[in-house]
Amino acid sequence: MSTDALRELYQEVILDHSKKPRNFREIDNASHDAKGHNPLCGDRLSLYVVVEDGVIRDMSFKGAGCAISTASASMMTEVLKGKTQAEAEALFESFHGVVTGKTDADEDALGKLAVFAGVRDYPVRVKCATLAWHTLNAALAEKEEAVSTE
Amino acid sequence: MTAPGNTEVVARSSASNRAFDVDRIRGEFPGLHQDIKGKPLVYLDNAASSQKPQQVIDAISDFYAHDYSNIHRGVHELSERATKAYESARLKVQAFMGAASEREIVFVRGTTEGINLVADSFGRANVGEGDEVLITTMEHHSNIVPWQMLCERNGASLKVVPINDRGELEMEEFKKLLGSKTKIVAVGHVSNALGTINPIRTIIELAHAQGTPVLIDGAQAAPHVAIDVRELDCDFYTISAHKMFGPSGMGALYAKESLLEKMPPYQGGGDMILSVSFEKTTYNRLPFRFEAGTPNIAGAVGFGATIDYLNGIGMDRIAAYEEELLDYGTNALRDVPGLRIVGEASHKASVISFVLDGIHPHDIGTILDQEGIAVRTGHHCAQPVMDRFGVAATARASLALYNTREDIDRLVEGLATVREVFS
Numbered sequence: 001m002s003t004d005a006l007r008e009l010y011q012e013v014i015l016d017h018s019k020k021p022r023n024f025r026e027i028d029n030a031s032h033d034a035k036g037h038n039p040l041c042g043d044r045l046s047l048y049v050v051v052e053d054g055v056i057r058d059m060s061f062k063g064a065g066c067a068i069s070t071a072s073a074s075m076m077t078e079v080l081k082g083k084t085q086a087e088a089e090a091l092f093e094s095f096h097g098v099v100t101g102k103t104d105a106d107e108d109a110l111g112k113l114a115v116f117a118g119v120r121d122y123p124v125r126v127k128c129a130t131l132a133w134h135t136l137n138a139a140l141a142e143k144e145e146a147v148s149t150e
Numbered sequence: 151m152t153a154p155g156n157t158e159v160v161a162r163s164s165a166s167n168r169a170f171d172v173d174r175i176r177g178e179f180p181g182l183h184q185d186i187k188g189k190p191l192v193y194l195d196n197a198a199s200s201q202k203p204q205q206v207i208d209a210i211s212d213f214y215a216h217d218y219s220n221i222h223r224g225v226h227e228l229s230e231r232a233t234k235a236y237e238s239a240r241l242k243v244q245a246f247m248g249a250a251s252e253r254e255i256v257f258v259r260g261t262t263e264g265i266n267l268v269a270d271s272f273g274r275a276n277v278g279e280g281d282e283v284l285i286t287t288m289e290h291h292s293n294i295v296p297w298q299m300l301c302e303r304n305g306a307s308l309k310v311v312p313i314n315d316r317g318e319l320e321m322e323e324f325k326k327l328l329g330s331k332t333k334i335v336a337v338g339h340v341s342n343a344l345g346t347i348n349p350i351r352t353i354i355e356l357a358h359a360q361g362t363p364v365l366i367d368g369a370q371a372a373p374h375v376a377i378d379v380r381e382l383d384c385d386f387y388t389i390s391a392h393k394m395f396g397p398s399g400m401g402a403l404y405a406k407e408s409l410l411e412k413m414p415p416y417q418g419g420g421d422m423i424l425s426v427s428f429e430k431t432t433y434n435r436l437p438f439r440f441e442a443g444t445p446n447i448a449g450a451v452g453f454g455a456t457i458d459y460l461n462g463i464g465m466d467r468i469a470a471y472e473e474e475l476l477d478y479g480t481n482a483l484r485d486v487p488g489l490r491i492v493g494e495a496s497h498k499a500s501v502i503s504f505v506l507d508g509i510h511p512h513d514i515g516t517i518l519d520q521e522g523i524a525v526r527t528g529h530h531c532a533q534p535v536m537d538r539f540g541v542a543a544t545a546r547a548s549l550a551l552y553n554t555r556e557d558i559d560r561l562v563e564g565l566a567t568v569r570e571v572f573s
């Protein structure tokens with residue numbers, strides 16, 4: 001019984017973040033927030049962002065989801081703190097390219113988010129990996145309606 | 151055509167004489183014999199849709215190759231052959247469901263269309279302002295949404311029978327909710343999310359005692375247990391061929407002739423009319439009045455072949471085999487550490503829905519797929535059931551006549567891998 005192929009997807013870092021999500025809390029005075037929903041697996045998350053002068057000062061999330069979507073949300077909140085909105089958008093673009101298999105994982109651009117490269121071999125899981133990011137886009141665009149991956 | 155009784159008798163007597171030869175049955179399903187991710191496929195997603203026996207695949211391709219034309223309209227030989235093939239499929243479905251007449255069998259795309267037909271046509275004529283439609287918490291979305299749409303259109307309201315922690319209907323609540331305003335009761339025979347077999351006979355008796363007709367969503371029952379609409383005395387019963395080892399896009403609605411006669415047409419078009427002028431259109435007789443347009447002709451032929459296939463084995467033998475397999479599977483899964491079965495009704499068929507401590511069903515599904523094991527994960531088009539049990543989703547292994555104890559053992563091994571990945 002080999003779990004090697006699975007380890008490509010379920011990397012230690014991902015499992016760690018899914019079991020102990022970082023920034024897993026609400027923010028009362030968030031400047032932006034949004035809700036994301038993946039109807040396929042029932043994942044729901046609420047994202048809270050504090051933006052000051054175009055810089056993301058704080059970010060957190062709550063919700064229930066699969067390991068991939070929870071880890072993705074957790075790592076996103078870590079990675080984006082201190083980044084500008086423009087940097088966040090650029091990072092999402094690189095991240096999206098990698099998890100959909102359109103571009104190769106570029107460690108320089110992605111940093112520790114490169115652990116999600118394994119998702120490319122699981123097309124149905126791309127939505128899990130990108131749910132938090134789509135929700136962030138909606139939060140920053142101040143969309144009222146919940147984002148849905150479907 | 152053989153009388154419905156005959157096939158049943160053959161099936162029942164052979165049940166005691168012949169062992170259920172699952173290896174032979176497996177041999178008849180080409181789709182089962184392939185490797186997925188380098189491992190032999192274990193197909194446990196039968197409640198979503200089932201694999202097809204060669205006999206059904208051949209019937210469809212032979213029909214297209216030799217007998218295909220449109221039906222009910224040509225004077226030429228091919229049209230005659232196609233019409234005969236289509237109508238003989240209807241007789242097979244009639245016998246399979248135990249209907250009194252072929253006029254009571256309307257071919258539809260599947261259970262979803264069957265329910266929509268009744269909600270639209272029967273509903274339009276019979277459910278009005280202040281009336282009620284009674285369904286249950288465990289219905290598939292297709293036995294919820296058409297009724298919601300009807301209620302919204304006609305100013306009626308939807309009432310929902312609750313379920314207990316084992317996933318069984320609260321019959322005392324059913325009795326309370328069934329009132330003089332209830333114009334129709336719509337309930338699943340077998341729940342796709344929980345496996346519960348509902349006491350539909352009692353439900354039908356109670357509803358009839360006050361003159362309320364009952365629709366049974368038989369999508370999950372038809373592949374597993376014998377159906378006898380006359381014995382049940384239900385008013386509507388609807389099934390999908392694709393869950394019964396037949397073609398997709400094909401199904402049947404049984405409706406009592408006395409009700410069907412009075413129902414307004416569902417869709418308008420060719421074949422459902424006798425004559426059309428701009429002043430007046432006369433509708434066709436039953437069941438054609440409810441089959442507008444060129445139907446799924448090859449689908450019907452395949453459906454007929456599917457029923458021949460099932461009769462060849464015997465529904466009672468299938469049910470007995472699966473009951474034993476479900477027991478085995480339930481016991482095996484109960485022993486998996488951290489696993490909780492969702493849906494433990496005392497009468498169940500074919501379905502084992504479960505959650506694993508701390509591991510999301512979607513992750514379970516992905517890891518099992520790597521092991522060649524196909525299960526469904528998600529809400530199974532039954533979100534109210536998920537809400538009732540406080541879960542966002544479950545993993546579901548659903549069994550069919552071709553599954554074996556080895557399939558269950560592979561699932562248990564696969565779940566050990568899931569736990570290992572997450573350890």
Ligand SMILES: Cc1ncc(COP(=O)(O)O)c(C=O)c1O
Nearest residue numbers: 260261262290292342369370390
């Ligand atoms: C209980 C139940 N009802 C209705 C349906 C809908 O059947 P179909 O999609 O074939 O129309 C399903 C299929 O998933 C089901 O399981």
